[in-house]
Amino acid sequence: MPELGPEVRDLLVEYVDEQTPREAPPFAGVERVVRRRKRRRNQLAVAAMVVLVAGIALIGSNLPQAEEPAAPTETPTVSVLDDGPPPAQFKFGTTLLILQKEIRVSAVRPSPDSPSVLVVETVRDEAAGETCLPHTVVRILSQDAATVRIAAYRYSxxxxxxxTQECFKPQGGPLRIQLDLRSSLAGRTVLAGSTGDRVVLN
Known part of the structure; x- marks a missing residue:
């Protein structure tokens, strides 16, 4: 490498002197700059973390969800057997009863104790013996301002x-079942049977 002449050397020394500060900057100023840079770096790290978490949440919400298993359908209990078509089966306590057939309603009269209750008569099930199980169920099939349609069904x-449930007092005559319409009978016509227009109470 060729040696530098005195003029070039002097220019280099002068340049280096200009670029080198005569005294170090005060420590407090340096500390302030360092803290500011550290704070900015921390803020950037927090912002990056927030963006990452939001991205994961968004992806998770768009993933197909596993279907929850459907709740098992329970056999209805006798307390809800007053409206609509008869269920194919229901439980009375722990005993399961199965629908056999529709049976004839022989008579209907208003209850003297309540204007919304009907006393429905039908033939007793001799084959069932003297059990307390509800072998006969009466349903409200429909009702409006003018008519009420009811039907009776036999279960086994x-x-x-x-x-296991037994009645100790033998009963004779027609079977009487109280049916609550939940609104006053108020002179409406009562039709018996799931089809037809057989009037049992005017």
């Missing part, structure tokens, strides 16, 4: 289920 105990 499902196979392999013992009847």
């Amino acid at each position: 105990v499902a196979p392999d289920q013992p009847e």
Whole structure:
């Protein structure tokens, strides 16, 4: 490498002197700059974390969700057997009863105790014996301001289920079942049977 002449050397020394500060900057100023840079770096890290979490949440919300298993359908209990078509089966306590057939309603009269209750008569099920199970169920099929349609249905105990509830007082004559319309009968016509227009109460 060729040696530098005195003029070039002097120019270099002068340049280096100009670029080198005569005294170091005060420590407080340096500390302030360092803190500011550290704070900015921390803020950037927090912002990046927020963006990352939001991105994960967005992706998670767009993923197809596993379907929750449907709740098992329960066999209805006798307390809800007053409106609509008869269920194919229902439980009375722990005993399962199965729908057999529709049976004839022989008579209907208003209850003397309540204007919204009907006393429905039908033939007793002799084959059922003297059990307290509800082998006969009366349903409100429809009602409006002018008419009420009811029907009676016969149930039997499902196979392999013992009847453990017994009535100790033998009963005779027609079976009487109270049916609450939940609004006053108020002179409406009562039709019996799931089809036809057989009037049982005017």
